[in-house]
Amino acid sequence: MKTNDIILQTATKVVLFIIVLFSVYIFFAGHYTPGGGFVGGLLTSGAIILLLLAFDMKTVDKILPVNFMYMIATGLLFAIGTGAGGLLFNVPFLTHAFTDVDLPILGHLSLHTAALFDLGVFLVVVGVTMIIIKTIGEDD
Amino acid sequence: MSLLHLAIISPFLLAILVPIVYKLFKQIHTGWFVLPLPILLFSYFISYLSITSNQQSVTNSFSWIPSLGIDFTAKIDGLGLLFALLITGIGALVVLYSIYYLDKKKEKLNNFYVYLLLFMGAMLGVVLSDNLIVLYTFWELTSFSSFLLIGYWYHREKSRYGAQKSMIITVFGGLSMLGGIILLYLMTGTFSISEIIAQSDEIFSHSLFVPALLCILLGAFTKSAQFPFHIWLPDAMEAPTPVSAYLHSATMVKAGIYLIARMSPVFAEHSLWLWLIAGFGITTLFWGSFSAVKQTDLKAILAFSTVSQLGMIMSLLGIGAAALHFETVEDGYFTVATTAAVFHLINHATFKGSLFMVAGIVDHETGTRDIRKLGGLMNFMPITFTLAIIGTFAMAGLPPFNGFLSKEMFFTGMVRVLEMDIFNLDTWGFLFPVLAWVASVFTFIYSMIIVFKTFTGKFQPEQLEKKPHEAPIGMLISPIILASLVIIIGFFPNIISNTLISPAQAAIMPAEGYVYDTHISFWHGFTPELFMTLGVITLGILLFATLPKWKGVYGLFPEKLALNRFYDSGLSGIQQGAHGFTRWYMNGSIRNYLVYIFTFFIVILLSTLFIKNAFKFDASNVSAIKFSEIVLALVIAVASITILFVKSRLTSIILLGAVGYTVALFFVIFRAPDLALTQLVIETISVALFLLCFYHLPQIKDEERMPFKATNAVISIGVGLVVTLIAFSAHSNKLFDSISQYYIENTYEKAAGKNMVNVILVDFRGFDTMFEITVLAIAALGIFGMIKLRLGGGKKNENK
Numbered sequence: 001m002k003t004n005d006i007i008l009q010t011a012t013k014v015v016l017f018i019i020v021l022f023s024v025y026i027f028f029a030g031h032y033t034p035g036g037g038f039v040g041g042l043l044t045s046g047a048i049i050l051l052l053l054a055f056d057m058k059t060v061d062k063i064l065p066v067n068f069m070y071m072i073a074t075g076l077l078f079a080i081g082t083g084a085g086g087l088l089f090n091v092p093f094l095t096h097a098f099t100d101v102d103l104p105i106l107g108h109l110s111l112h113t114a115a116l117f118d119l120g121v122f123l124v125v126v127g128v129t130m131i132i133i134k135t136i137g138e139d140d
Numbered sequence: 141m142s143l144l145h146l147a148i149i150s151p152f153l154l155a156i157l158v159p160i161v162y163k164l165f166k167q168i169h170t171g172w173f174v175l176p177l178p179i180l181l182f183s184y185f186i187s188y189l190s191i192t193s194n195q196q197s198v199t200n201s202f203s204w205i206p207s208l209g210i211d212f213t214a215k216i217d218g219l220g221l222l223f224a225l226l227i228t229g230i231g232a233l234v235v236l237y238s239i240y241y242l243d244k245k246k247e248k249l250n251n252f253y254v255y256l257l258l259f260m261g262a263m264l265g266v267v268l269s270d271n272l273i274v275l276y277t278f279w280e281l282t283s284f285s286s287f288l289l290i291g292y293w294y295h296r297e298k299s300r301y302g303a304q305k306s307m308i309i310t311v312f313g314g315l316s317m318l319g320g321i322i323l324l325y326l327m328t329g330t331f332s333i334s335e336i337i338a339q340s341d342e343i344f345s346h347s348l349f350v351p352a353l354l355c356i357l358l359g360a361f362t363k364s365a366q367f368p369f370h371i372w373l374p375d376a377m378e379a380p381t382p383v384s385a386y387l388h389s390a391t392m393v394k395a396g397i398y399l400i401a402r403m404s405p406v407f408a409e410h411s412l413w414l415w416l417i418a419g420f421g422i423t424t425l426f427w428g429s430f431s432a433v434k435q436t437d438l439k440a441i442l443a444f445s446t447v448s449q450l451g452m453i454m455s456l457l458g459i460g461a462a463a464l465h466f467e468t469v470e471d472g473y474f475t476v477a478t479t480a481a482v483f484h485l486i487n488h489a490t491f492k493g494s495l496f497m498v499a500g501i502v503d504h505e506t507g508t509r510d511i512r513k514l515g516g517l518m519n520f521m522p523i524t525f526t527l528a529i530i531g532t533f534a535m536a537g538l539p540p541f542n543g544f545l546s547k548e549m550f551f552t553g554m555v556r557v558l559e560m561d562i563f564n565l566d567t568w569g570f571l572f573p574v575l576a577w578v579a580s581v582f583t584f585i586y587s588m589i590i591v592f593k594t595f596t597g598k599f600q601p602e603q604l605e606k607k608p609h610e611a612p613i614g615m616l617i618s619p620i621i622l623a624s625l626v627i628i629i630g631f632f633p634n635i636i637s638n639t640l641i642s643p644a645q646a647a648i649m650p651a652e653g654y655v656y657d658t659h660i661s662f663w664h665g666f667t668p669e670l671f672m673t674l675g676v677i678t679l680g681i682l683l684f685a686t687l688p689k690w691k692g693v694y695g696l697f698p699e700k701l702a703l704n705r706f707y708d709s710g711l712s713g714i715q716q717g718a719h720g721f722t723r724w725y726m727n728g729s730i731r732n733y734l735v736y737i738f739t740f741f742i743v744i745l746l747s748t749l750f751i752k753n754a755f756k757f758d759a760s761n762v763s764a765i766k767f768s769e770i771v772l773a774l775v776i777a778v779a780s781i782t783i784l785f786v787k788s789r790l791t792s793i794i795l796l797g798a799v800g801y802t803v804a805l806f807f808v809i810f811r812a813p814d815l816a817l818t819q820l821v822i823e824t825i826s827v828a829l830f831l832l833c834f835y836h837l838p839q840i841k842d843e844e845r846m847p848f849k850a851t852n853a854v855i856s857i858g859v860g861l862v863v864t865l866i867a868f869s870a871h872s873n874k875l876f877d878s879i880s881q882y883y884i885e886n887t888y889e890k891a892a893g894k895n896m897v898n899v900i901l902v903d904f905r906g907f908d909t910m911f912e913i914t915v916l917a918i919a920a921l922g923i924f925g926m927i928k929l930r931l932g933g934g935k936k937n938e939n940k
Contacts (some may be wrong), residue, residue: 031892031893032893032894033895034895034897036897036902037901038818038901039814039817039818039821042818042825046821046824049825076917079909080910083906087212092204093205094910096902096903110892114891114893114903114906117902117906118902120913121913124913124917127917127920132919133825133829135927135928136829136832136927137832
């Protein structure tokens with residue numbers, strides 16, 4: 001899919017980072033306000049797709065030399081690992097824990113193992129979307 | 141989680157590290173990194189001997205899925221410990237042996253040791269779990285790792301065939317066992333073996349008792365290669381020899397025996413239990429030893445011999461169950477069969493393990509295992525020859541080796557069947573000692589074949605691929621250790637009698653307040669057993685000497701009736717049948733599939749609504765419809781209808797996007813920000829995806845447009861109708877309280893989150909999410925495979 005659209009390309013260079021940052025925000029905010037790993041992952045893949053539409057597959061591969069298959073596997077490991085982690089503390093599979101900490105610069109933080117689980121969801125969603133789009137896009 | 145749990149899980153943990161270690165230290169044989177674990181575990185389990193030899197047990201539990209009664213309860217008692225020691229002890233020797241057997245440059249050692257460790261962990265899990273579901277999970281994992289190990293040299297067709305065969309047969313049995321476990325749960329309400337045993341008297345007359353017994357037995361018989369399911373074991377010999385020594389003679393095939401021993405306190409009082417186990421066992425014993433004599437491959441002889449020895453242990457366990465019906469359990473008169481079963485189990489692991497390793501050495505140093513090509517190796521491999529003598533003589537039941545003692549005890553058990561007067565044993569029981577004796581004669585013959593056809597006779601260097609020489613010392617250590625055990629146990633059997641055998645027996649036949657005391661003696665006087673052994677030796681030597689003259693007997697058996705042919709034709713028949721059936725409805729058109737799915741959907745749901753009289757329309761508790769909502773609904777309707785008439789694909793996509801975005805707006809109005817957000821992003825991405833897909837498709841031409849089809853219209857309207865009806869009914873029928881109140885109250889309390897939707901996703905219903913992302917991952921793999929691999933040749937993705 002060859003395009004040469006200077007307006008889209010220039011806009012993408014700026015918007016891309018905003019979307020990615022927003023997706024990171026949404027991911028972390030998920031526990032308290034709308035958002036979470038699933039939407040966050042979809043937003044990130046949306047950003048990559050924008051890049052793909054504005055440039056082409058080669059550029060995307062160059063900027064993001066990531067094997068998305070590994071990303072899916074890592075995501076699944078995160079999710080299952082978080083679940084299995086509970087077993088080490090003698091609680092049932094997928095029991096989450098949370099704690100509050102106060103750090104010097106970051107201030108009051110609430111840490112959850114649920115966030116790790118959600119990170120797994122995030123990675124799987126990005127990986128799956130990108131695998132689907134890349135395989136179909138590369139096909140000719 | 142206790143140290144005991146950690147011991148069970150440690151092989152899995154090491155298995156994760158193996159590929160990394162393999163990559164990092166290519167120069168060092170990966171086996172050296174694996175070896176310490178079984179040694180460590182072995183010494184750890186030894187420390188439990190002091191507890192179990194008092195016939196006590198240790199139980200450690202932690203919750204896994206408490207809501208379903210599934211807890212990872214590790215229980216170590218005499219029986220479990222005996223198996224754990226076998227698994228880790230033989231495991232250590234096999235790993236050591238494999239270091240010399242498998243070449244570090246040519247073989248994929250990372251795969252091998254990962255599979256082997258998987259197996260070790262799974263097997264420990266089987267024998268140390270008190271929860272049946274956990275046991276079942278590990279049980280299937282042993283089948284699975286056995287499949288991988290048999291197929292280790294997957295480029296060979298025979299390996300793949302053997303792997304598939306073992307998988308099909310053992311998993312078939314495993315599933316039936318799962319059925320049995322569920323039946324037990326229905327009767328007792330628990331998955332814990334100890335609790336089921338405690339209730340065994342109450343469930344004895346339950347109508348599900350016999351079905352549960354049969355299901356469990358089927359699982360045990362397939363795993364332990366009992367006739368007629370034994371056919372997978374000879375084909376499993378395609379695995380590397382260390383694997384055959386470990387899985388297919390010393391440990392995995394004994395899982396069935398373990399299960400029967402473990403479940404004995406539950407079922408043993410039933411006459412079916414005795415007859416089926418003893419009957420199948422003795423048949424297997426006879427058939428295995430009879431078939432072993434006609435084999436020409438060393439490993440095939442050993443395979444059939446394993447089948448037959450497993451049958452022998454099985455029959456002993458069956459006969460041992462009869463002791464429960466006599467009041468004199470304590471004097472050990474009828475329990476001797478069970479003692480013999482446990483004793484022979486240990487002995488078999490030692491001598492058969494060493495014999496497999498000997499066969500491996502012969503194969504490794506000469507390049508063949510065919511006894512027609514081998515011969516006269518005695519001079520080249522004196523140590524291997526000695527080891528083979530010890531192993532085979534023990535197997536044949538000759539003094540002074542351990543096999544002699546357990547064989548005598550086996551005869552004792554079988555002869556005492558004649559004195560039992562229950563379950564018709566007084567009419568047909570005489571068959572047991574007769575068959576046992578005949579089978580022992582054949583056992584003697586094939587034992588002699590193994591040692592004398594390989595090591596004596598004419599040396600045929602022209603038939604061998606390599607010039608034979610003695611194996612390296614590292615390869616000899618493991619069989620030497622096993623052979624020394626054969627001799628040590630032969631001379632001093634009582635060092636294991638009260639440390640290993642009695643505690644195991646106490647677990648198989650728990651007798652309240654009674655401590656088993658086993659004493660094995662070498663000389664019993666001139667008993668019938670002694671004369672039976674003498675008869676075996678005399679007739680055995682005679683038949684071995686005249687083998688060429690009567691070998692024609694094997695030709696008499698019609699080839700058509702062979703079980704393997706039955707298996708093969710059955711398998712291909714099922715495949716063809718399934719293929720034909722699938723062809724009939726899977727014709728490759730996605731439209732047809734949608735028609736099937738939606739028609740089914742409409743029929744099932746509409747009929748349910750009708751039969752249950754569930755349709756209800758209740759508008760009493762609804763809010764007023766706002767103008768903005770009407771506008772949105774109109775937009776959706778108009779956009780949907782327009783899609784049907786537009787001519788360009790691009791317009792269809794955009795219209796579809798419009799529908800999706802409008803739905804998102806609905807979510808905004810109904811104050812569901814999470815849903816709205818997700819819907820918006822999904823819509824954006826799917827539009828991009830459609831664009832990519834449609835890029836590959838040609839323009840729609842006028843004449844290609846699909847004509848109006850009445851069936852499609854009926855189906856689509858039907859789906860819409862059903863969904864609407866269900867939506868109304870679901871709103872109007874309040875059968876139980878909504879769960880949302882629970883989430884509102886607990887989201888912050890229990891999960892410290894304020895976004896209820898997300899907390900449900902990651903915490904309350906985290907299991908769902910975990911499986912959903914797994915499904916997503918599988919879908920991605922599927923799409924990747926479908927497009928990249930293009931099975932089905934020239935047909936490009938026309939069905940997408």
